[in-house]
Amino acid sequence: MRFDEALQSQEEAILNCVHCGFCLPACPTYVRLGDEADSPRGRLHLMRAVVEGRLDPGSDAFQDHIGRCLGCRACEPVCPSGVQYGMLLERARQVATSARPPARLTRLLLALVRRDGVRRLWLGSSRLLRDLGIPEGLLARLPEGPISSRMKTALAMLASSAPSTLSIGAPNGAEEVASRSGSPNGSGFGAGVSVGLLEGCVQKGLFGRVNRATERVLGANGYRVVSVRSQGCCGALHAHAGDLTAAREMARRNIAAFEEAGVDLVAVNAAGCGAAMVDYGHLLSGDAEWGGRARSFAGRVRDVSQLLTGGDEVLRGAPLPLRVAYDPPCHLLHAQKIRHEPLRMLEAIPELEVVAVPNGDECCGGAGIYGLTHPELGGRIGSDKVEAVVATGAPWLATGNPGCIMQIGAGLRIAEAKVEVCHPVELLDESYRRGGVYEGRRGAEGAASVDPDPGRGSPLDERAETGAVPRPGGA
Amino acid sequence: MTAPVIPAALISSLSRIVGDDGVIRDPERLLVYESDGLTQYRHAPAAVVLPRTTEEVAAVVKELAAGGRAFVARGAGTGLSGGALAVAGAVVIATTRMNRVLEVDVENRRARVQPGTVNSHLTRESLPHGFFYAPDPSSQSACTIGGNVAENSGGPHCLKYGVTSRYVTGLTVVLPDGEVVSFGGTGVEEDPYDLVGLFVGSEGCFGIATEVEVTLTPVPEAAAALLAIFDRLEDAARAVTRIIARGLLPAALEIVDGETIRAVESSVFAAGYPTDAEAALVVEFDGVEDSLAEELAAAEACCRDEGAREVRKAASDEEREALWRGRKKAFGAMGRIAPDLLVQDATVPRTRLPAVLERIMEIGRRYDLKVANVFHAGDGNLHPNILFDRRNREELARVEQASKEMMQACVDAGGTITGEHGVGVDKKEYMGLIYSRSVLETMEEVRRVFDPAGLSNPGKVLPGSIRSAIRGAEEDAVARV
Ligand SMILES: Cc1cc2nc3c(=O)[nH]c(=O)nc-3n(C[C@H](O)[C@H](O)[C@H](O)COP(=O)(O)OP(=O)(O)OC[C@H]3O[C@@H](n4cnc5c(N)ncnc54)[C@H](O)[C@@H]3O)c2cc1C
Ligand code: SF4
Ligand code: SF4
Numbered sequence: 001m002r003f004d005e006a007l008q009s010q011e012e013a014i015l016n017c018v019h020c021g022f023c024l025p026a027c028p029t030y031v032r033l034g035d036e037a038d039s040p041r042g043r044l045h046l047m048r049a050v051v052e053g054r055l056d057p058g059s060d061a062f063q064d065h066i067g068r069c070l071g072c073r074a075c076e077p078v079c080p081s082g083v084q085y086g087m088l089l090e091r092a093r094q095v096a097t098s099a100r101p102p103a104r105l106t107r108l109l110l111a112l113v114r115r116d117g118v119r120r121l122w123l124g125s126s127r128l129l130r131d132l133g134i135p136e137g138l139l140a141r142l143p144e145g146p147i148s149s150r151m152k153t154a155l156a157m158l159a160s161s162a163p164s165t166l167s168i169g170a171p172n173g174a175e176e177v178a179s180r181s182g183s184p185n186g187s188g189f190g191a192g193v194s195v196g197l198l199e200g201c202v203q204k205g206l207f208g209r210v211n212r213a214t215e216r217v218l219g220a221n222g223y224r225v226v227s228v229r230s231q232g233c234c235g236a237l238h239a240h241a242g243d244l245t246a247a248r249e250m251a252r253r254n255i256a257a258f259e260e261a262g263v264d265l266v267a268v269n270a271a272g273c274g275a276a277m278v279d280y281g282h283l284l285s286g287d288a289e290w291g292g293r294a295r296s297f298a299g300r301v302r303d304v305s306q307l308l309t310g311g312d313e314v315l316r317g318a319p320l321p322l323r324v325a326y327d328p329p330c331h332l333l334h335a336q337k338i339r340h341e342p343l344r345m346l347e348a349i350p351e352l353e354v355v356a357v358p359n360g361d362e363c364c365g366g367a368g369i370y371g372l373t374h375p376e377l378g379g380r381i382g383s384d385k386v387e388a389v390v391a392t393g394a395p396w397l398a399t400g401n402p403g404c405i406m407q408i409g410a411g412l413r414i415a416e417a418k419v420e421v422c423h424p425v426e427l428l429d430e431s432y433r434r435g436g437v438y439e440g441r442r443g444a445e446g447a448a449s450v451d452p453d454p455g456r457g458s459p460l461d462e463r464a465e466t467g468a469v470p471r472p473g474g475a
Numbered sequence: 476m477t478a479p480v481i482p483a484a485l486i487s488s489l490s491r492i493v494g495d496d497g498v499i500r501d502p503e504r505l506l507v508y509e510s511d512g513l514t515q516y517r518h519a520p521a522a523v524v525l526p527r528t529t530e531e532v533a534a535v536v537k538e539l540a541a542g543g544r545a546f547v548a549r550g551a552g553t554g555l556s557g558g559a560l561a562v563a564g565a566v567v568i569a570t571t572r573m574n575r576v577l578e579v580d581v582e583n584r585r586a587r588v589q590p591g592t593v594n595s596h597l598t599r600e601s602l603p604h605g606f607f608y609a610p611d612p613s614s615q616s617a618c619t620i621g622g623n624v625a626e627n628s629g630g631p632h633c634l635k636y637g638v639t640s641r642y643v644t645g646l647t648v649v650l651p652d653g654e655v656v657s658f659g660g661t662g663v664e665e666d667p668y669d670l671v672g673l674f675v676g677s678e679g680c681f682g683i684a685t686e687v688e689v690t691l692t693p694v695p696e697a698a699a700a701l702l703a704i705f706d707r708l709e710d711a712a713r714a715v716t717r718i719i720a721r722g723l724l725p726a727a728l729e730i731v732d733g734e735t736i737r738a739v740e741s742s743v744f745a746a747g748y749p750t751d752a753e754a755a756l757v758v759e760f761d762g763v764e765d766s767l768a769e770e771l772a773a774a775e776a777c778c779r780d781e782g783a784r785e786v787r788k789a790a791s792d793e794e795r796e797a798l799w800r801g802r803k804k805a806f807g808a809m810g811r812i813a814p815d816l817l818v819q820d821a822t823v824p825r826t827r828l829p830a831v832l833e834r835i836m837e838i839g840r841r842y843d844l845k846v847a848n849v850f851h852a853g854d855g856n857l858h859p860n861i862l863f864d865r866r867n868r869e870e871l872a873r874v875e876q877a878s879k880e881m882m883q884a885c886v887d888a889g890g891t892i893t894g895e896h897g898v899g900v901d902k903k904e905y906m907g908l909i910y911s912r913s914v915l916e917t918m919e920e921v922r923r924v925f926d927p928a929g930l931s932n933p934g935k936v937l938p939g940s941i942r943s944a945i946r947g948a949e950e951d952a953v954a955r956v
Contacts, residue, residue, distance in 0.1 A: 018810035019514045021553040021617045025593050034525045034571035034591075035499060036552065042507035049506050061503035078616065080807020082743050 006091040006244070011051050016083045017044045023075035023085075028363050028381050029068055037065045040075035040085055047092050058099035066092045068377065070370055071240045072330035072363035073275075077337065086275075086335055087282050093242025102241060109369050110241055123205025126158055130206070135159040153371055153379070153410055160409025161206040161402070164420040166430050190223030195307065196263035197225060198254070198277065201233035202402050203270045210402075213429035214269045214304050220437050221308060221315050225267075231257040236276035237369065239283065251280045252290055255297045266297065269304045269425055271401035275335035277301045303332060304425050305341040305400065308348070317431030319351035324427065325394040325419075327357045327364065327385070327408065329401035334361075342400055342424050349431040357397075358388045364399075366407025386411035389419060398424040481521040481566070485542055489524055489566075492534045497572070499523040508567055511554040512614075515817065515865070516900055520547070520561030527572045529647055529655060529685040536683065537653030539566055545930045548683045550591060550619030554626065555818050556899025558678050562934040568683060570621050576600045577686070583661055584691045585644065590621025590684050597689070606691035609636040612895070613806065620687050627676030629895040631727040631802075632759075634853035636692065638895070640675040645688030648674060648681070651931040660688055673921075678897050679932035681925040698726070698761035699771050702798040703778035704752045704785040708732050708836070708848070709829035711754035714781040715852045716826055718758065718774050725774065727759040728853030729802050735809065735847040735860075739801050742808040746801035749785070756783075756852070757802050759795070805849040806860075813845065813862035817874055819881055823890030825855040834884045835859050842877040844870075856894035857885065882908065898936045906938050 007014070023040040024030050030039035037046065046062055049055035055062055066089070073086045101107070129135060135155040195218060199211055215225045235250030254277070258266055268274035281295035308314050326346070332338045346354050365371060365381030372378075385408055389397050397412075397419050399405060409421040432438060481500060490498045499505060500522045509519040521544075526532045539546050545565035552559050561567050570591035578587040581604045588597055594615040597608040611630035612618055618628070624646070629638040645660030658670040674681055705711040711730050718725065731739075733753040740750045748755050756778065760770045775786050789795040809816050823831045832848065835857070839846035845862040859881055863874050882892055882905050892898070892905045906915060919937055923929075 012814075015814040016810060018807065018816055019510060019512055020614065020806065020810075021512060021551050022614070022807075024551055024617050025596070030571075031574075033496075034569065034574075035504075035523075036507045036569070036571075037499070037504050039507075045507045055503055055506065059503045061501060061506070065504070080744070080804055081810035082807065 006094045007047055007051050007088075010088055010091055013084055013088055014044060014048050014051060016081050017041065017048075017079075018081050019045075020080065022078050022080055023083075026074040026078045026361075028070060028072065028074065028365070029377065032377065032380060037061065038068055040079075040083075043069055043092070044083065044085070044088065047088060050092075050095065056099070057095045062092075063096055063100055066096050068374060070330075070363050070365070070381070073334040074330060074361065074363065076334055084282075087279065090239045090242065090244060090247075090283075093240065094244045095242070097242040103373065106241055106369065106373055109372065110238055110243060110246075120205070123202065127206055130158050130162055152414065153375060156410035156413045157371070157406040158206075160406045160413060160421060163209055164396075164422045164426070166396075166420065166422050166426060190218060190221045190307065192222060192224050193265060194224040194226050194263045195265045195267040195302075196228035196231075196258050196261050198228075198234060198266060198268045198270070198273055199231060200268075200270050200273050200402070203273070207270075207402050207405075207423070210269055210423045210426060213423070213426050214267065216438060217425055217428050217432060218267060218304070218307060220432055223267075223307065226261050226263050228257050228261040228263065230260075234270075234273040234276045235283075236272050239276060239279075241369075244283070247276075248283055248287070251277075251283055251294065255280065255290065255293050258297060258300075259293065264300065265307070266301045267304055267307060268301060269400065269423065270403075271303065271329035271332035271336070271338075272403055274301060274303050275331035278336060303336065303338055303341065303400070305332075305345045306338060308428070309341045309344040314345070314348045315432070315437065316348050316350060316435075317428065317433075317437060318435030320349045320427060320431045320434070321351040321353075322396050322427075323353045323355065323394040324396040324398050325355050325357050325389055325392040326424070327360050327389065327397060327399040327404065329399055329404045330363045332400055342398075345428060346398070346424055349427060352427065352431070354398075355392050355394055357385075358391055359384075360388070364404050364407045364411075366401075366403040371407050371410075382407055382411045383415070386415050386417065390415070390417050395419055397421045398427060400424050481544075481564075482542075485538070485544070486522065488538050489522070489535060492538065493524055493526050493531055497525040497527075499525075508549070508552075508561065508569075511549075511552040511557060511559040513555045513557050513818075513899075513901060514815070516557040516560055518560050518562050520567040521564050523549075523567040523569055525569050525572045529649065532568060532573075532649045532683055532685050533653050533655050535568060536649050536651065540652050540928065540930055543928065543930070545933045546683075547932045548590075548621065548625070548679045550622030550625075551593070551614075551617050553614045553618045554622060554899065555820065555896040556626075556893070556901040558626065558897050558899035558932070558935060559622075560900055560934075562900070565933065570619060570683075570685075573685065574619075579604055579606075579691070580661070581606070584693075585661055585688055586691055587645075587686060587688045588620050590619060590624070590687055592620045592687075594618050594620060594623060601691050602694065604691075605694055607694055608642070608689060609633075609692045610639045610642055613803070620689070621684050624675050624684050624687055625677060625679045626895065626897040629851065629854065629856065631729055631851055634728055634851065635724055635726045635761075640672060642689045643671055643675050643687060644690055645686075646671055646674055646684050647686035648684055650682040651926040651928065655685075657686075676897075677925075678899065678936050680922055680936055682931055695726075695761035695763075697764040697767055698759060698792075698795065699767040700757060700759040700789045700795045700798050701771055701775055701778075702748075702787045702789070703756045703758070703775070703783040704749055704787075705754040705756065705778075705781075705783055706752065707782070708754040708832055710782045711756045712828035712832055712852065714756055714778045714783065715828065717777040717781060719825060719853065721773060721777060723760075723770055723773055723777075725758050725770075725853065726761045727757065728851070729757045730848065730850055730852040731755045731757070731802050731805055732848040734845065735805050735849050736801065738812050738847060739804055739808040742804070742811045744800070744804035744808050746797070746804065748801045752784075755801060757798060759799075802849065805847075809847055809860055809862060813864060815863050815865045817861040817863065817878060818896070819857070819859045819861070819878060820894050820896040821882060821885035821890055821892055822854065822856045822894040823885050823888045825853075827888040827890070828852065828855060828857075831857065831884060831888045831890070834888075835881050838877050838880045838884065842873040844873060844877055846877075851894070854894065855890070858894075879905075900935055903936055903938050906936075 036042040235247035239247035281298040284290045284294035364385040365378040509517040549559040573589035574591040850858040
């Protein structure tokens with residue numbers, strides 16, 4: 001197989017680009033660098049040149065400019081010709097990495113998330129360090145300099161994955177368990193639809209609290225949250241880095257896992273993972289055995305906000321008199337075209353004041369591992385975002401993707417801005433907690449069977465089967 | 476076709492002016508600059524320079540002029556006539572890093588911008604003050620004010636508001652020898668010669684605009700639109716004439732033909748236009764709330780008189796948006812049904828629209844080509860789009876031939892060879908169709924006043940037989956795909 005096969009087979013998709021240039025102003029790298037080769041149209045032109053045999057994919061030109069793409073997909077919604085840029089980028093990355101192996105740092109980071117055991121160890125020790133407050137301590141002590149600036153970013157990112165003060169006093173233990181049996185007084189918007197939550201890798205390792213919050217709010221709204229064993233990382237980071245083989249392997253594993261659990265829908269609270277999973281159909285399109293299953297799986301993927309945008313039907317919580325800036329993650333907004341749902345979900349919280357981040361449609365520069373692989377440009381994009389967030393004057397920022405929480409959080413931390421970052425679903429969860437939505441279920445049936453490590457799957461499925469989850473109008 | 480080699484010494488002096496990251500010379504990276512929005516032509520520049528200020532542009536131009544090297548300004552590269560193509564070993568001076576709105580002067584209703592400012596960004600910055608920038612090319616979300624000035628661009632709403640030249644009031648220009656001059660500007664509007672007017676539409680041949688002052692327009696109180704559906708394209712064209720004859724002045728009058736409707740409706744951008752129709756006419760009015768209903772009713776009557784089978788009206792912004800959707804998505808939707816698209820651009824007297832459209836469709840049929848029309852009907856500005864696949868050589872030859880005949884048809888009807896996309900490289904050989912040799916020679920003399928050495932955007936606008944200082948052979952190296 002020719003190594004540029006991955007692009008060759010997509011020639012028609014590349015030709016969909018009519019070279020109109022509408023995508024240029026939407027591209028964060030082009031806007032900052034001003035070089036057409038760092039624009040969507042330019043990158044597509046380079047891909048086309050590779051397909052035409054005019055450009056060597058091992059050339060600096062191809063490597064640099066394809067490598068410098070954030071993968072934010074802001075170029076997609078503005079394209080009048082509907083060019084599937086994200087899909088093409090993954091192919092281009094595959095071609096680029098086969099022509100020239102990626103930098104050591106990229107390889108290392110990908111290896112870390114690929115193997116379950118390694119990943120658990122890495123994320124586990126990171127979490128431990130974080131919970132001991134080590135990154136915070138180091139941050140204060142690092143000297144100025146280019147090497148320590150990358151270190152600083154990494155440490156600040158880790159520190160930013162820590163819970164905000166919002167969740168201090170949030171339910172846990174028995175209380176948490178009780179909540180998962182569903183809402184005692186919920187309207188049951190979910191109507192008993194069964195959902196399996198994608199736990200994610202980074203999400204599971206550092207943001208377990210967001211997963212738990214997601215389960216609670218879904219349960220409170222009548223969804224039947226089923227634990228899905230043997231699921232794994234969604235493969236997004238690998239696909240973005242051009243390792244489509246690994247990404248496909250991960251996709252197959254997740255498809256099988258969720259099929260086995262027999263859930264109606266797949267819930268995701270990490271925009272990056274959601275974007276990858278709605279594309280599983282594409283990813284496995286050439287696969288006779290898996291293609292159809294992948295498409296059907298992709299059709300069942302829902303961001304948590306999509307599951308909770310029923311207007312009045314979504315259970316309302318207690319007032320949360322906070323001013324919160326909302327920043328839409330690119331992989332929600334551009335890749336999945338989910339713009340209004342998170343805002344509508346937040347409407348279920350009385351007295352919450354949500355303000356938009358100026359130029360919020362632009363990427364925060366996190367873009368998976370971009371902040372670490374392209375510290376300079378990523379840093380510039382990131383500090384513009386931080387400035388925009390600070391300009392809102394809101395003391396809180398909500399955004400629905402772990403990468404963005406850490407990237408923006410790190411930026412805010414380094415800039416010493418007094419803004420706390422959380423996932424929108426954590427706000428709803430907190431509002432429910434304050435409203436007592438989760439109370440009164442303490443000691444609910446089945447509590448004893450709860451797995452003490454929620455990360456390894458919740459026992460909800462069993463309990464749900466006994467009919468403990470209230471149906472609409474029930475309880 | 477490799478880019479001409481550029482001396483290392485020149486590269487280092489350019490880098491000294493704009494910084495290392497402001498000079499691109501690697502031939503592989505330069506590939507992306509080989510075309511503008513008209514990809515039928517390809518030719519990579521010798522280098523690309525990305526200056527940030529007027530002073531940097533002047534220093535770069537001086538350096539290039541000293542070595543006798545040609546240069547070409549480039550904005551967003553959305554041009555549709557190959558205007559930003561760098562031939563004759565030219566260096567591209569891209570204005571992408573000069574993209575700031577310098578001032579919105581509410582009192583004088585003016586704005587001062589750098590040339591790389593995106594057209595719609597100027598409107599975005601002006602809206603909070605109650606103003607907008609009126610010339611609105613369909614490419615407004617991407618094209619730059621500098622490119623608009625060079626092409627004297629129009630757009631759907633220019634029927635009522637007029638094209639770019641009506642809005643530019645002052646310019647800072649780096650002349651082709653590197654000298655910085657300013658034309659017009661607040662307070663000095665009354666230059667004895669209208670040099671601003673002369674520069675607008677000069678397609679990059681008179682130097683590089685590095686600062687542009689424009690007039691802003693107050694946002695109208697209200698707007699309303701209608702969509703009329705026709706079974707015959709000529710009827711829609713006649714409705715346009717009738718609306719104008721009736722003394723109405725819509726803000727926009729746009730026609731989308733059946734071929735285009737079907738392309739849009741079969742794409743992901745389906746806008747709900749009936750697919751068995753042969754034309755849809757969008758009529759928009761803006762102004763004082765009270766007069767709109769009356770105007771809309773009058774326009775509706777005109778459409779019905781010419782046989783419109785259905786008329787939909789839109790009052791709210793969302794409804795209006797929905798009516799426009801088919802028109803706005805047309806270009807992209809066509810990209811979905813054929814890999815290549817030749818967007819033609821010509822203007823004919825409005826009354827001749829029905830006859831000319833009929834001839835254009837006949838030419839398309841004769842050459843067995845798919846032709847789709849979307850155009851600014853109110854201005855008589857036609858855009859027949861020929862759909863093709865450049866990988867099919869034989870088809871390509873038919874496209875060329877048909878395109879030429881369409882141009883001829885427009886000229887025969889008393890029209891001209893460009894409405895708004897400019898001459899560039901694409902139309903220069905058609906210039907002889909409408910201008911006599913002596914007129915062309917006069918144009919060349921004017922050009923020489925600005926650019927005696929022939930360094931600013933060589934190989935454009937005037938046919939090769941006229942231009943004195945062109946470096947002929949190199950110029951022909953442009954790949955016509
Ligand atoms: C989908 C689509 C729709 C379009 N619709 C319209 C339309 O409705 N109306 C219309 O008029 N055009 C339209 N165009 C054509 C195009 O967008 C315009 O010609 C636009 O003005 C070009 O701007 P640009 O910044 O892309 O210029 P470029 O393409 O980069 O350059 C165009 C010309 O301007 C010169 N130039 C650029 N900057 C400067 C400067 N600072 N000083 C001197 N010369 C300069 C260049 O040398 C070149 O000759 C459309 C194009 C597309 C792709
Ligand atoms: S907007 Fe779409 S069609 Fe236009 S240049 Fe960008 S990718 Fe190509
Ligand atoms: S994905 Fe983002 S960074 Fe990459 S080309 Fe598109 S807009 Fe630019």
